[in-house]
Amino acid sequence: MPEKSFPTTVKIVEVGPRDGLQNEPTFVPTAMKVELIGRLVRAGVTTIEAAAFVSPKWVPQMADGFQVLREIDRHQGVVFSALVPNLKGLEAALEAKCDEVAVFAAASETFSQKNINCSIAESIDRFAPVLERALREGVRVRGYVSCVLGCPFDGEIDPHQVALVASGLYQMGCYEISLGDTIGTGTPLNARRMIEACAKDVPVSALAGHFHDTRGMAIANVYAALQSGIAIFDSSVSGIGGCPYSPGATGNVATEDVVYLCDELGLTTGVNLPALVEAGEFISTVLGRETSSRVARAMAARRARAASSHS
Amino acid sequence: MPEKSFPTTVKIVEVGPRDGLQNEPTFVPTAMKVELIGRLVRAGVTTIEAAAFVSPKWVPQMADGFQVLREIDRHQGVVFSALVPNLKGLEAALEAKCDEVAVFAAASETFSQKNINCSIAESIDRFAPVLERALREGVRVRGYVSCVLGCPFDGEIDPHQVALVASGLYQMGCYEISLGDTIGTGTPLNARRMIEACAKDVPVSALAGHFHDTRGMAIANVYAALQSGIAIFDSSVSGIGGCPYSPGATGNVATEDVVYLCDELGLTTGVNLPALVEAGEFISTVLGRETSSRVARAMAARRARAASSHS
Numbered sequence: 001m002p003e004k005s006f007p008t009t010v011k012i013v014e015v016g017p018r019d020g021l022q023n024e025p026t027f028v029p030t031a032m033k034v035e036l037i038g039r040l041v042r043a044g045v046t047t048i049e050a051a052a053f054v055s056p057k058w059v060p061q062m063a064d065g066f067q068v069l070r071e072i073d074r075h076q077g078v079v080f081s082a083l084v085p086n087l088k089g090l091e092a093a094l095e096a097k098c099d100e101v102a103v104f105a106a107a108s109e110t111f112s113q114k115n116i117n118c119s120i121a122e123s124i125d126r127f128a129p130v131l132e133r134a135l136r137e138g139v140r141v142r143g144y145v146s147c148v149l150g151c152p153f154d155g156e157i158d159p160h161q162v163a164l165v166a167s168g169l170y171q172m173g174c175y176e177i178s179l180g181d182t183i184g185t186g187t188p189l190n191a192r193r194m195i196e197a198c199a200k201d202v203p204v205s206a207l208a209g210h211f212h213d214t215r216g217m218a219i220a221n222v223y224a225a226l227q228s229g230i231a232i233f234d235s236s237v238s239g240i241g242g243c244p245y246s247p248g249a250t251g252n253v254a255t256e257d258v259v260y261l262c263d264e265l266g267l268t269t270g271v272n273l274p275a276l277v278e279a280g281e282f283i284s285t286v287l288g289r290e291t292s293s294r295v296a297r298a299m300a301a302r303r304a305r306a307a308s309s310h311s
Numbered sequence: 312m313p314e315k316s317f318p319t320t321v322k323i324v325e326v327g328p329r330d331g332l333q334n335e336p337t338f339v340p341t342a343m344k345v346e347l348i349g350r351l352v353r354a355g356v357t358t359i360e361a362a363a364f365v366s367p368k369w370v371p372q373m374a375d376g377f378q379v380l381r382e383i384d385r386h387q388g389v390v391f392s393a394l395v396p397n398l399k400g401l402e403a404a405l406e407a408k409c410d411e412v413a414v415f416a417a418a419s420e421t422f423s424q425k426n427i428n429c430s431i432a433e434s435i436d437r438f439a440p441v442l443e444r445a446l447r448e449g450v451r452v453r454g455y456v457s458c459v460l461g462c463p464f465d466g467e468i469d470p471h472q473v474a475l476v477a478s479g480l481y482q483m484g485c486y487e488i489s490l491g492d493t494i495g496t497g498t499p500l501n502a503r504r505m506i507e508a509c510a511k512d513v514p515v516s517a518l519a520g521h522f523h524d525t526r527g528m529a530i531a532n533v534y535a536a537l538q539s540g541i542a543i544f545d546s547s548v549s550g551i552g553g554c555p556y557s558p559g560a561t562g563n564v565a566t567e568d569v570v571y572l573c574d575e576l577g578l579t580t581g582v583n584l585p586a587l588v589e590a591g592e593f594i595s596t597v598l599g600r601e602t603s604s605r606v607a608r609a610m611a612a613r614r615a616r617a618a619s620s621h622s
Contacts, residue, residue: 187575188534216568216605220531223499250605257527264498294527294561298495
């Protein structure tokens with residue numbers, strides 16, 4: 001595969017407050033979500049998925065999305081988005097003054113049926129009025145494609161199938177397409193093949209990598225995606241979240257680890273790693289769980305060693 | 312950087328019974344070490360670093376190396392090696408009928424001084440009689456270079472410095488040079504730069520990657536090393552071990568994760584992943600610690616889910 005030159009700037013889309021918390025069993029009070037988002041902003045994160053306007057019956061952790069978006073401080077240049085499954089969700093997001101919304105489709109027919117109760121084509125059709133309305137209101141729409149490197153039901157997914165869904169969402173008006181390895185089975189070579197299939201139909205600058213670290217491959221996949229020209233990555237501070245299809249397994253790649261990789265590769269993210277690690281420690285404490293970020297763990301171990309050698 | 316085509320076969324050097332256990336605080340009885348090695352062999356691992364003939368005063372976990380090597384079953388085609396710091400260690404290894412021994416130098420002057428109390432050049436000189444004697448006895452010698460991507464004292468290490476040490480060991484008669492990111496600060500680009508510097512002086516087929524996962528970069532570094540033509544990787548089942556310079560941090564990359572990556576890339580390792588995961592579960596139980604292998608965790612989570620859906 002030909003190696004493109006790396007991007008010089010990488011956009012981090014922090015999905016911890018939504019994709020992360022949504023998959024955590026511990027209920028997090030609104031004030032703690034607001035505090036987390038404030039810390040992320042102070043660490044230099046400029047795109048944050050802050051809420052999901054979905055049924056609180058199905059996702060109780062997301063029930064306070066409106067309050068979260070009302071209570072956070074807004075900042076010039078910081079984009080707050082929310083996941084919306086339909087027009088009703090969009091209306092809530094508009095009322096909450098989201099800068100951006102996100103819709104979601106799957107690259108796997110069976111997953112689409114089981115997750116959102118319709119075929120892939122139907123799901124894209126259903127988003128047409130959401131896109132139309134959002135764009136009319138001047139709100140950008142991001143499109144998620146899940147199961148791009150494997151499906152818990154169908155196994156391997158044809159890269160051309162992923163490209164078809166990605167380009168469907170792009171042509172409908174999504175300005176950015178996030179390619180999600182929902183179950184974290186992907187490895188660098190099939191990630192590159194999938195990305196290169198999508199890049200035939202969607203500009204690579206409009207593609208984002210969304211890797212789960214379920215099998216420890218996420219950072220390698222981010223690196224491979226950078227080699228294919230991807231410059232946008234979704235990640236979750238402290239690696240919060242999990243894989244709903246593998247309880248107990250690791251979820252989203254940790255933002256700290258992606259930022260460390262980018263820093264070391266000389267790519268600009270605008271994120272301050274120590275401040276980000278502190279934000280991660282905050283939410284890990286709230287959740288009562290250990291961080292999944294190995295960078296955060298190494299930094300904590302180093303601090304503990306320095307403290308013990310001083311005392 | 313030009314991308315070489317991947318190797319088709321990857322040699323896994325299992326260092327868990329030595330590099331792994333040496334850095335674990337829990338004392339492991341001889342019988343458990345023998346059981347672990349037996350399980351690794353049955354999983355298809357063909358090169359195992361089984362012991363270190365170093366001072367038991369400094370490394371009590373390695374005090375039973377002779378017994379371990381006497382009690383394990385020997386198999387045609389399976390290589391058992393031991394780390395030896397000097398002629399005395401080599402003599403013990405020869406008496407224990409090691410198929411191979413390993414010597415070690417550092418790429419960092421300060422690390423060399425602090426770790427083995429002499430300069431890099433002196434350390435290589437000291438190994439000359441070890442090499443001479445081992446080769447005379449028909450025992451191959453592997454050379455380790457530590458701190459190839461960073462030093463806890465000196466920080467960044469010049470790739471040419473690494474190449475100098477690697478070629479010193481190679482010219483002295485080491486058949487294989489293992490390049491160790493001892494503190495796990497390396498990332499794919501500097502790994503490739505370092506490997507490519509070494510490959511100017513040592514055939515790439517004689518170079519091995521030895522990555523620590525302290526900051527979660529190890530699998531990405533393995534992938535980058537594969538892209539540079541490296542086909543030999545050191546790893547530790549269940550990721551046992553740690554970083555002596557970052558207590559609490561992750562150590563060697565987990566063999567399970569390297570094998571998963573290779574399997575998914577279509578590269579042959581000869582290792583059976585489920586059997587390897589069982590060997591990792593065995594030693595994790597003995598050590599009373601959770602596995603560091605994300606692949607093993609994902610497989611355990613999947614099994615737990617399957618079991619609960621059947622009951």
